[in-house]
Amino acid sequence: MALLKVENLQVFYGVIQAVKGISFEVNQGEIVALIGANGAGKTTVLHTITGLVPAKAGSITYNGVDLLKTPSHKIVAMGMAHVPEGRRIFQELTVLENLQMGAFTRRDKGEVAETLKMVYERFPRLEERKKQVAGTLSGGEQQMLAMGRALMSKPDIILMDEPSMGLSPLFVTEIFDIIQEINKAGTTVLIVEQNAKKVLSIADCAYVLETGNIIMDGPAQELLNNDSVKKAYLGE
Amino acid sequence: MEFLAQIINGLSLGSIYALIALGYTMVYGICKMLNFAHGDIIMVGAYMLSVAMATLHFPPFLAILTSMVVCAALGVIIERVAYKPLRNASPLAVLITAIGVSYFLQSSALLIFGSTQRKVDAAINFPSIQLGELSISGNALITLIVTIILMVGLNWFINNTMTGKAMLAVSEDKGAAQLMGVNVNFTIAITFLIGSALAAVAGVLFISSYKYVGPYTGAMPGIKAFVAAVLGGIGSVPGAMLGGILLGLIESLAKAYISTQLADAIVFGVLIVVLLVKPTGLMGKKITEKV
Known part of the structure; x- marks a missing residue:
């Protein structure tokens, strides 16, 4: 059974339909990618999964639970973390406080301290800057903080929205390496x-979104070699 | 010596403003709305104190506690009934609703207690302290002390508890806070609860010096406290504390040394000057557009 299953999802902003009845699934342990141009509805899909945006029709099932009937703030405790577009770290809190917010629903202090140690090991720069106000971090560091904050909830699945946005090529490579490591450590990634x-080079499979529809899907390697994908999204 | 006494008066008046201003600024920070009904919570607090002491014969401490509990509950109910349905409405609609709630509270008091002012036995009554030739009002001193304790406590709560940090997180980004598992509605309710309980304390302290309460008792201190919150930088908790204290000092000194009639004009004059020089208030954050 799929860990996360989206069926016939439709989302509207007012009268404008952003997502036009899409279906896809994410299996345990996979990295699944949603690719597509600006405005294709990718971010909307993630926002609908974690309840930041309401759906008009369709269903989202996670571990057998209907997420469309689950209030947004209860989702993280079910093992799903979301690294939102634009990072949305708490600029006025310190790095450490941001990480603590990531573990907001966890009550066992000892376990949280252990996760914090793990996050610091993965992102040593965050430990160096733990007392610093998060708004003063560089873009790449903020992305690391957003990812570290999500990991603090010890998620089974992590949703990542445009982790490479606005980063230097060097940082992009680093961030993607880390995403692969997180996945290898047992976390499913959408x-x-x-x-x-x-x-596509790190994903297991991918779905291509165009103006609210999935127009293509398949194993990432296949899409990487697909002529129309190459033309439209890889600039070849 | 006379000057020192005026300073203490100013500090004590200022701490009352600061306590009220905290409610304005916390609610603004978290909901981005001006809760103009906040001043009337002071009036409700004062009436509750009077009812608890004169009618129910509660001892002062219990009467103060009753007043705080009633106001805290009232604040939460007002938020649920009047403001929560407007969470995504235009700011103007929320503002008008707040003014409506303010009139509603005043009219309810008018209906229940009548228009004549009601004398309130002081819940706190401390003897003056004689320091050489200087006589310091005990109530002024106790007002200052209570305020300092509450402010230190509030600061500790905001910066050291997860609920406090959740409040900061919600005020910065509701959506991101939700993703962390923060119940935004609950956090907003807590904010109203704390703000209203502080307003009740302010009401008790205020009425201990002024002795009378009427349906419009909350209006003037409410407006002054709002000015204090803006002066300090609305949305900033330390700003509200600073703004309140400064406002009290200016008002007291202006009354003592310039003119009683002009005191309010001077207070508002200072606000205008500060806003001209620093539009975000003394400790206000620079508002940056998110890219």
Whole structure:
């Protein structure tokens, strides 16, 4: 059974339909990518999964639970973390406080301290800057903080929205390496990305979104070699 | 010596403003709305104190506690009934609703207690302290002390508890806070609860000096406290504390040394000057557009 299953999802902003009845699934342990141009509805899909945006029709099932009937703030405790587009770290809190917010629903202090140690090991720069106000971090560091904050909830699945946005090529490579490591450590990943080449090289399978519809899907390697994908999204 | 006494008066008046201003600024920070009904919570607090002491014969401490509990509950109910349905409405609609709630509270008090002012036995009554030739009002001193304790406590709560940090997180980004598992509605309710309980304390302290309460008792201190919150930088908790204290000092000194009639004009004059020089208030954050 799929860990996360989206069926016939439709989302509207007012009268404008952003997502036009899409279906896809994410299996345990996979990296699944949603690719597509700006405005294709990728971010909307993630926002609907974690309840930031309401759906008009369709269903989203996670571990057998209907997420469309689950209030947004209860989802993280079910093992799903979301690294939102634009990072949305708490600019006025310190790095450490941001990480603590990531573990907001966890009550066992000892376990949280252990996760914090793990996050610091993965992102040593965050430990160096733990007392610093998060708004003063560089873009790449903020992305690391957003990812570290999500990991603090010890998620089974992590949704990532445009992790490479606005980062230097060096940082992009580093971030993608880390995403692969997180996945190897046992976390399922659903990732939305405009950098199709990069994301297809780490994903297991991918769905191509165009103006609210899935127009193509398949194993990432196949899409990477598909002529129309190459033309439209890889710039070849 | 006379000057020192005026300073203490100013500090004590200022701490009352600061306590009220905290409610304005916390609610603004988290909901981005001006809760103009906040001043009337002071009036409700004062009436509750009077009812608890004169009618129910509660001892002062219990009466103060009753007043705080009633106001805290009232604040939460007002938010649920009047503001929560407007969470995504235009700011103007929320503002008008707040003014409506303010009139509603005043009219309810008018209906229940009548238009004549009601004398309130002081819940706190401390003897003056004689320091050489200087006589310091005990109530002024206790007002200052209570305020300092509450402010230190509030600061600790906001910066050291997860609920406090959740409040900061919600005020910055509701959506991201939700993703962390923060129940935004609950956090907003807590904010109203704390703000209203502080307003009740302010009401008790205020009425201990002024002795009378009427349906419009909350209006003037409410407006002054709002000015204090804007002066300090609305949305900033330390700003509200600073703004309140400064406002009290200016008002007291202006009354003592310039003119009683002009005191309010001077207070608002200072606000205008500060806003001209620093539009975000003394400790206000620079508002940056998110890209």
